[in-house]
Amino acid sequence: MGVKTNILFFCLFINALCTSGKGQHSFVKEAKNGQWRKSKYDFIIVGGGTAGCSLAATLSQKMSVLLLERGGSPLGNGNISYSMENFEANLFDFDSDRSPTQIFISEDGVINARARVLGGGTCLNAGFYTRASSSEVRAMGLEAGLVEQSYRWVESIVAHRPPTNEWQDAVAKGLLEAGVSPYNGFTYDHIPGTKLGGTIFNGTGHRSTAADILVQRGNPRKLTVLLYATVQRLLFSTKDKTRPKVRGVVFKDADGAEQQVFLKGDKSEVIISAGALGSPQLLMLSGIGPAKELKSMGIQVIMDQPAVGKGMADNPMNTIFVPFTTPVPVSLIQVVGITKFGSYIETCSGFRLYETGTTKKDGIILQKVKGPLSKGHLRLDNSTNAEDNPMVKFNYYDHPMDLQSCVKGIRTIQKIIGSRPVKKFIPPSISLNKIMNSSFYAPINLTPKSTEGWGSLEQFCKDTVTTIWHYHGGCQMGSVVDREYRLFGANGVRVIDGSTFLFSPGTNPQATVMMLGRYMGVRILREKLGPSAGV
Numbered sequence: 001m002g003v004k005t006n007i008l009f010f011c012l013f014i015n016a017l018c019t020s021g022k023g024q025h026s027f028v029k030e031a032k033n034g035q036w037r038k039s040k041y042d043f044i045i046v047g048g049g050t051a052g053c054s055l056a057a058t059l060s061q062k063m064s065v066l067l068l069e070r071g072g073s074p075l076g077n078g079n080i081s082y083s084m085e086n087f088e089a090n091l092f093d094f095d096s097d098r099s100p101t102q103i104f105i106s107e108d109g110v111i112n113a114r115a116r117v118l119g120g121g122t123c124l125n126a127g128f129y130t131r132a133s134s135s136e137v138r139a140m141g142l143e144a145g146l147v148e149q150s151y152r153w154v155e156s157i158v159a160h161r162p163p164t165n166e167w168q169d170a171v172a173k174g175l176l177e178a179g180v181s182p183y184n185g186f187t188y189d190h191i192p193g194t195k196l197g198g199t200i201f202n203g204t205g206h207r208s209t210a211a212d213i214l215v216q217r218g219n220p221r222k223l224t225v226l227l228y229a230t231v232q233r234l235l236f237s238t239k240d241k242t243r244p245k246v247r248g249v250v251f252k253d254a255d256g257a258e259q260q261v262f263l264k265g266d267k268s269e270v271i272i273s274a275g276a277l278g279s280p281q282l283l284m285l286s287g288i289g290p291a292k293e294l295k296s297m298g299i300q301v302i303m304d305q306p307a308v309g310k311g312m313a314d315n316p317m318n319t320i321f322v323p324f325t326t327p328v329p330v331s332l333i334q335v336v337g338i339t340k341f342g343s344y345i346e347t348c349s350g351f352r353l354y355e356t357g358t359t360k361k362d363g364i365i366l367q368k369v370k371g372p373l374s375k376g377h378l379r380l381d382n383s384t385n386a387e388d389n390p391m392v393k394f395n396y397y398d399h400p401m402d403l404q405s406c407v408k409g410i411r412t413i414q415k416i417i418g419s420r421p422v423k424k425f426i427p428p429s430i431s432l433n434k435i436m437n438s439s440f441y442a443p444i445n446l447t448p449k450s451t452e453g454w455g456s457l458e459q460f461c462k463d464t465v466t467t468i469w470h471y472h473g474g475c476q477m478g479s480v481v482d483r484e485y486r487l488f489g490a491n492g493v494r495v496i497d498g499s500t501f502l503f504s505p506g507t508n509p510q511a512t513v514m515m516l517g518r519y520m521g522v523r524i525l526r527e528k529l530g531p532s533a534g535v
């Protein structure tokens with residue numbers, strides 16, 4: 001099976017892409033004509049993604065912000081569909097260096113995707129919206145009151161209650177029969193049991209994204225957003241040999257020409273929000289990372305920081321493909337089972353997942369491992385070009401507890417498939433064993449499969465591992481950034497996005513990533529302007 005075929009198959013069930021219908025905004029422009037040269041900024045934010053958009057919108061209330069995003073805008077782009085049903089038209093659009101999806105394949109052999117578009121992952125993702133648990137919020141060292149306010153702020157713009165769907169309802173009942181109880185109804189909260197979570201798709205199936213937060217809440221008088229602006233490296237002053245101070249950034253503009261842009265004053269900052277792959281990569285390209293590795297690539301070392309690129313993790317996902325007797329409408333993730341053994345169970349319907357030669361639309365039930373405990377690393381892939389993917393290895397199922405969570409998760413899915421509400425969707429001639437075999441042999445990854453087939457659920461978990469795209473780490477809190485997300489050992493740099501996470505929060509992370517952008521925006525304004533900053 002060629003890489004291309006695997007990628008195409010992978011794309012049949014990635015839940016993408018952005019929509020449109022809205023016009024352009026005066027402060028969102030392509031990076032052309034050097035308008036930025038005359039200006040200096042209080043903040044330069046690298047990456048207009050899930051965290052970067054809510055952060056920029058908040059900081060721009062009081063201070064000047066330049067947001068540099070390497071991708072284009074989803075707003076007013078008729079080629080990008082925001083509809084759940086319609087996403088397949090864009091799924092194959094990853095060949096161009098301007099398409100919103102950038103495919104990467106980790107060293108584990110798992111095909112993965114990262115965003116390259118204003119709004120970041122919220123333009124590609126399955127839309128499920130759900131908060132972190134209160135213990136996770138505490139573990140992140142965040143202040144509960146401001147977290148609550150920040151989630152609400154985000155929710156007022158992008159979160160919705162999903163419409164119900166007969167398949168999702170059946171899986172919810174199946175989860176309860178399988179013991180994932182109680183039923184907690186519709187809630188954004190992360191509580192053990194089965195629930196209906198939120199979504200960024202509204203009642204008519206139209207996607208809201210972090211770019212909506214930016215255009216609805218950004219202050220046009222203080223905000224400049226440049227598209228197709230790929231930051232290559234940060235610029236440091238090393239007058240103080242012991243503590244580099246950031247001055248600005250170098251980026252490639254929309255015509256591919258190298259440009260520089262500078263901060264205003266001593267209190268100004270560069271904030272990196274380039275995601276779990278982009279942020280550690282950019283620090284390394286700027287000379288901050290493991291010195292030996294950087295020197296071997298000819299990068300001038302500004303600060304030896306071995307922790308950059310470490311602690312990379314991707315929650316393993318294993319999928320059971322469920323054939324339907326009759327077609328079921330498209331639904332992305334709505335119902336989730338939060339088990340007590342570290343596995344989250346979710347479902348989608350209406351995709352053509354089996355190579356059956358029919359146009360029948362099937363479903364999937366998946367399990368995601370919480371955490372995870374298995375960790376990997378990221379390094380530059382012999383390239384000093386920020387547009388190239390770095391090399392990343394996640395070491396899925398390296399930790400035995402991750403594997404045990406998966407085994408229990410798959411057992412629970414088997415019970416769900418055997419439950420009365422779910423069984424009625426499946427042709428009686430198709431046995432559980434057949435479903436497991438088809439799922440085992442589906443061409444979903446490039447990892448070697450046991451030639452003996454799946455003798456055990458442990459083998460099934462290892463050989464069918466894919467991604468749920470919740471990868472994180474690389475600039476982790478405690479080793480690369482402090483509790484205020486400031487880069488250790490340097491002045492004027494923070495990292496605010498999923499790269500700082502020690503675990504993936506909630507069942508799915510986007511709510512917490514958007515919340516974090518808002519939360520840190522408020523804290524930084526209070527730090528710079530005093531507690532009465534007025535946000």
Ligand SMILES: Cc1cc2nc3c(=O)[nH]c(=O)nc-3n(C[C@H](O)[C@H](O)[C@H](O)COP(=O)(O)OP(=O)(O)OC[C@H]3O[C@@H](n4cnc5c(N)ncnc54)[C@H](O)[C@@H]3O)c2cc1C
Pocket residue numbers: 014015016046047048049050051052068069070071113114115116117118119120121122124125126127128129130229230231232273274275276278279282333386468469470471497498499508509510511513
């Ligand atoms: C297919 C898919 C499905 C998912 N499904 C869900 C789901 O249903 N629910 C959920 O909660 N989560 C989901 N996620 C995960 C969630 O979307 C991500 O965890 C989240 O978006 C990460 O946010 P971030 O801010 O860390 O990074 P991103 O949103 O990726 O933002 C990083 C931004 O930085 C830009 N950038 C990178 N490098 C540079 C550079 N050098 N210069 C300028 N710009 C740069 C990128 O273009 C991007 O816009 C999914 C993700 C994917 C990809």
